[in-house]
Amino acid sequence: MVVSNSPTSQSTPASLPPSVFTLPQTAQLEALFTIIRDKETSRGDFLFYSDRIIRLLVEEGLNHLPVIPKTVTTPTGATYEGVGFEGKICGVSILRAGEAMEAGLREVCRSVRIGKILIQRDEETAQAKLFYAKLPQDIAQRYVLLLDPMLATGGSAIKAVEVLKEHGVPEDRIIFINLIASPEGLKNFCGKYPLTRVITGWIDQCLNEKAYIIPGLGDFGERRYCV
Protein backbone atom coordinates (compact mmCIF):
# COMPACT_ATOMS: atom_id res chain seq x y z
CA MET A 1 0.00 0.00 0.00
CA VAL A 2 1.24 3.46 -0.85
CA VAL A 3 0.50 6.12 1.74
CA SER A 4 -0.34 9.38 0.07
CA ASN A 5 2.20 12.09 0.63
CA SER A 6 1.24 15.65 1.45
CA PRO A 7 3.53 18.07 -0.33
CA THR A 8 3.76 21.56 1.04
CA SER A 9 3.94 23.02 -2.45
CA GLN A 10 0.99 24.79 -3.94
CA SER A 11 -0.77 23.38 -6.95
CA THR A 12 -0.93 26.06 -9.53
CA PRO A 13 -3.99 28.01 -10.65
CA ALA A 14 -6.53 26.44 -12.99
CA SER A 15 -4.83 28.08 -15.98
CA LEU A 16 -1.78 25.85 -15.45
CA PRO A 17 -1.51 22.08 -15.77
CA PRO A 18 -2.28 19.99 -12.65
CA SER A 19 1.21 18.46 -12.74
CA VAL A 20 2.81 21.83 -11.91
CA PHE A 21 3.62 22.72 -8.29
CA THR A 22 5.23 25.88 -7.02
CA LEU A 23 7.06 26.34 -3.73
CA PRO A 24 4.89 28.20 -1.21
CA GLN A 25 5.07 31.79 -2.45
CA THR A 26 6.24 33.26 0.85
CA ALA A 27 7.83 36.64 1.47
CA GLN A 28 11.07 34.85 2.34
CA LEU A 29 11.13 33.06 -1.01
CA GLU A 30 10.39 36.29 -2.85
CA ALA A 31 13.25 37.98 -0.97
CA LEU A 32 15.63 35.18 -2.02
CA PHE A 33 14.52 35.51 -5.63
CA THR A 34 14.87 39.29 -5.47
CA ILE A 35 18.52 38.88 -4.50
CA ILE A 36 19.38 36.45 -7.29
CA ARG A 37 17.42 38.41 -9.90
CA ASP A 38 19.32 41.62 -9.10
CA LYS A 39 22.04 42.21 -11.70
CA GLU A 40 24.16 43.92 -9.03
CA THR A 41 24.28 40.80 -6.85
CA SER A 42 27.83 39.46 -6.50
CA ARG A 43 28.69 35.96 -7.66
CA GLY A 44 29.24 34.88 -4.06
CA ASP A 45 25.77 36.02 -3.04
CA PHE A 46 24.27 34.52 -6.18
CA LEU A 47 25.79 31.16 -5.25
CA PHE A 48 24.67 31.36 -1.64
CA TYR A 49 21.08 32.45 -2.28
CA SER A 50 20.47 30.29 -5.33
CA ASP A 51 21.70 27.35 -3.23
CA ARG A 52 19.14 28.21 -0.58
CA ILE A 53 16.34 28.08 -3.14
CA ILE A 54 17.71 24.86 -4.61
CA ARG A 55 17.66 23.27 -1.16
CA LEU A 56 13.99 24.23 -0.72
CA LEU A 57 13.18 22.81 -4.16
CA VAL A 58 14.94 19.52 -3.54
CA GLU A 59 13.18 19.08 -0.19
CA GLU A 60 9.90 19.79 -1.95
CA GLY A 61 10.70 17.30 -4.71
CA LEU A 62 11.20 14.63 -2.05
CA ASN A 63 7.77 15.44 -0.64
CA HIS A 64 6.32 14.14 -3.90
CA LEU A 65 7.84 10.68 -3.59
CA PRO A 66 5.50 7.92 -2.46
CA VAL A 67 6.03 6.25 0.88
CA ILE A 68 4.94 2.93 2.30
CA PRO A 69 4.18 1.90 5.87
CA LYS A 70 7.24 1.02 7.94
CA THR A 71 7.28 -0.09 11.56
CA VAL A 72 10.32 0.42 13.78
CA THR A 73 11.16 -0.17 17.41
CA THR A 74 12.37 2.90 19.30
CA PRO A 75 15.06 2.78 22.03
CA THR A 76 12.26 2.81 24.61
CA GLY A 77 11.13 -0.55 23.29
CA ALA A 78 7.96 0.95 21.87
CA THR A 79 6.75 0.29 18.37
CA TYR A 80 6.44 3.21 16.00
CA GLU A 81 4.32 2.81 12.92
CA GLY A 82 5.87 5.21 10.44
CA VAL A 83 6.69 5.29 6.76
CA GLY A 84 9.68 4.82 4.52
CA PHE A 85 10.30 5.82 0.93
CA GLU A 86 8.82 3.33 -1.49
CA GLY A 87 11.65 3.23 -3.99
CA LYS A 88 15.18 4.30 -4.74
CA ILE A 89 15.92 7.66 -6.26
CA CYS A 90 18.59 9.28 -8.36
CA GLY A 91 19.28 12.74 -9.71
CA VAL A 92 19.91 13.61 -13.34
CA SER A 93 21.29 17.03 -14.14
CA ILE A 94 20.98 18.70 -17.50
CA LEU A 95 24.44 20.16 -18.20
CA ARG A 96 25.80 22.59 -17.56
CA ALA A 97 23.49 24.66 -15.40
CA GLY A 98 21.80 21.63 -13.84
CA GLU A 99 25.10 20.63 -12.23
CA ALA A 100 24.63 23.57 -9.88
CA MET A 101 21.73 21.70 -8.30
CA GLU A 102 23.61 18.47 -7.61
CA ALA A 103 25.16 19.64 -4.33
CA GLY A 104 21.71 20.59 -3.01
CA LEU A 105 20.49 17.09 -3.75
CA ARG A 106 23.54 15.46 -2.15
CA GLU A 107 23.02 17.54 1.00
CA VAL A 108 19.67 15.91 1.63
CA CYS A 109 20.14 12.48 0.03
CA ARG A 110 23.31 10.87 1.27
CA SER A 111 25.25 8.96 -1.44
CA VAL A 112 22.57 9.63 -4.05
CA ARG A 113 23.47 8.49 -7.56
CA ILE A 114 23.59 11.33 -10.05
CA GLY A 115 23.52 11.02 -13.83
CA LYS A 116 24.22 13.72 -16.39
CA ILE A 117 22.75 14.65 -19.73
CA LEU A 118 24.23 17.16 -22.15
CA ILE A 119 21.75 18.63 -24.58
CA GLN A 120 22.45 21.47 -26.93
CA ARG A 121 20.65 23.17 -29.72
CA ASP A 122 21.51 21.76 -33.14
CA GLU A 123 22.29 24.86 -35.19
CA GLU A 124 21.14 23.22 -38.44
CA THR A 125 17.78 21.93 -37.27
CA ALA A 126 17.27 24.32 -34.31
CA GLN A 127 16.18 21.23 -32.33
CA ALA A 128 17.47 20.15 -28.93
CA LYS A 129 20.07 17.45 -29.58
CA LEU A 130 21.54 14.90 -27.19
CA PHE A 131 25.35 15.07 -27.01
CA TYR A 132 26.10 12.93 -23.97
CA ALA A 133 24.28 10.89 -21.35
CA LYS A 134 25.73 9.06 -18.37
CA LEU A 135 22.98 7.53 -16.28
CA PRO A 136 22.90 5.04 -13.39
CA GLN A 137 22.68 1.57 -14.94
CA ASP A 138 19.58 0.68 -12.88
CA ILE A 139 17.83 3.98 -13.58
CA ALA A 140 14.68 2.23 -14.82
CA GLN A 141 14.08 1.05 -11.23
CA ARG A 142 14.48 4.50 -9.70
CA TYR A 143 12.53 7.69 -9.24
CA VAL A 144 14.38 10.45 -11.05
CA LEU A 145 14.78 14.03 -9.89
CA LEU A 146 15.58 15.87 -13.12
CA LEU A 147 17.55 19.05 -12.43
CA ASP A 148 17.70 22.17 -14.58
CA PRO A 149 17.46 25.65 -13.04
CA MET A 150 15.62 27.50 -15.80
CA LEU A 151 12.59 26.16 -17.70
CA ALA A 152 12.58 28.50 -20.69
CA THR A 153 11.24 26.99 -23.95
CA GLY A 154 11.22 23.49 -22.46
CA GLY A 155 13.26 22.07 -25.38
CA SER A 156 16.10 20.63 -23.28
CA ALA A 157 13.84 19.23 -20.59
CA ILE A 158 11.59 17.59 -23.17
CA LYS A 159 14.61 15.98 -24.81
CA ALA A 160 15.95 14.89 -21.40
CA VAL A 161 12.68 13.14 -20.52
CA GLU A 162 12.72 11.46 -23.93
CA VAL A 163 16.21 10.09 -23.10
CA LEU A 164 15.07 8.94 -19.65
CA LYS A 165 12.06 7.19 -21.16
CA GLU A 166 14.33 5.44 -23.68
CA HIS A 167 16.27 4.16 -20.66
CA GLY A 168 13.08 2.69 -19.22
CA VAL A 169 12.05 5.37 -16.72
CA PRO A 170 8.27 5.85 -16.77
CA GLU A 171 7.12 9.44 -17.20
CA ASP A 172 5.35 9.48 -13.85
CA ARG A 173 8.55 8.50 -12.00
CA ILE A 174 10.29 11.69 -13.09
CA ILE A 175 10.10 14.89 -11.04
CA PHE A 176 11.44 17.90 -12.88
CA ILE A 177 12.84 20.56 -10.55
CA ASN A 178 13.66 24.11 -11.60
CA LEU A 179 14.02 27.54 -10.00
CA ILE A 180 12.11 29.66 -12.51
CA ALA A 181 9.69 28.56 -15.21
CA SER A 182 8.16 30.45 -18.11
CA PRO A 183 4.48 29.91 -18.93
CA GLU A 184 5.52 28.93 -22.47
CA GLY A 185 7.96 26.31 -21.19
CA LEU A 186 5.41 24.86 -18.79
CA LYS A 187 2.83 24.62 -21.55
CA ASN A 188 5.27 22.89 -23.92
CA PHE A 189 6.67 20.53 -21.32
CA CYS A 190 3.39 19.56 -19.66
CA GLY A 191 1.67 19.24 -23.05
CA LYS A 192 4.24 16.61 -23.97
CA TYR A 193 4.59 14.90 -20.57
CA PRO A 194 1.44 15.43 -18.51
CA LEU A 195 2.41 12.73 -16.00
CA THR A 196 5.77 14.21 -15.05
CA ARG A 197 5.54 16.53 -12.05
CA VAL A 198 7.16 19.91 -12.33
CA ILE A 199 8.30 21.59 -9.12
CA THR A 200 9.22 25.19 -9.66
CA GLY A 201 10.22 28.05 -7.40
CA TRP A 202 8.53 30.79 -9.39
CA ILE A 203 6.56 31.19 -12.60
CA ASP A 204 7.63 34.30 -14.49
CA GLN A 205 5.87 36.40 -17.11
CA CYS A 206 7.12 35.29 -20.51
CA LEU A 207 10.09 34.63 -22.77
CA ASN A 208 11.79 37.33 -24.79
CA GLU A 209 12.83 36.97 -28.44
CA LYS A 210 16.14 35.39 -27.36
CA ALA A 211 14.30 32.80 -25.24
CA TYR A 212 15.39 34.39 -21.95
CA ILE A 213 12.87 34.32 -19.14
CA ILE A 214 11.41 37.74 -18.27
CA PRO A 215 11.96 39.16 -15.68
CA GLY A 216 14.15 36.10 -14.98
CA LEU A 217 17.71 36.41 -13.73
CA GLY A 218 19.73 36.39 -16.94
CA ASP A 219 21.96 33.47 -17.84
CA PHE A 220 22.01 31.19 -14.81
CA GLY A 221 25.21 29.39 -15.88
CA GLU A 222 27.06 32.64 -16.53
CA ARG A 223 26.04 34.08 -13.18
CA ARG A 224 26.90 30.92 -11.34
CA TYR A 225 30.18 29.95 -12.98
CA CYS A 226 31.68 33.14 -14.41
CA VAL A 227 33.11 35.94 -12.30
Ligand code: URA
Ligand atom coordinates in the same frame (compact mmCIF):
# COMPACT_ATOMS: atom_id res chain seq x y z
N1 URA B 1 18.57 29.88 -19.40
C1 URA B 1 19.00 30.84 -18.56
O1 URA B 1 20.04 30.71 -17.95
N2 URA B 1 18.23 31.94 -18.42
C2 URA B 1 17.07 32.13 -19.08
O2 URA B 1 16.42 33.16 -18.90
C3 URA B 1 16.65 31.12 -19.97
C4 URA B 1 17.42 29.99 -20.11
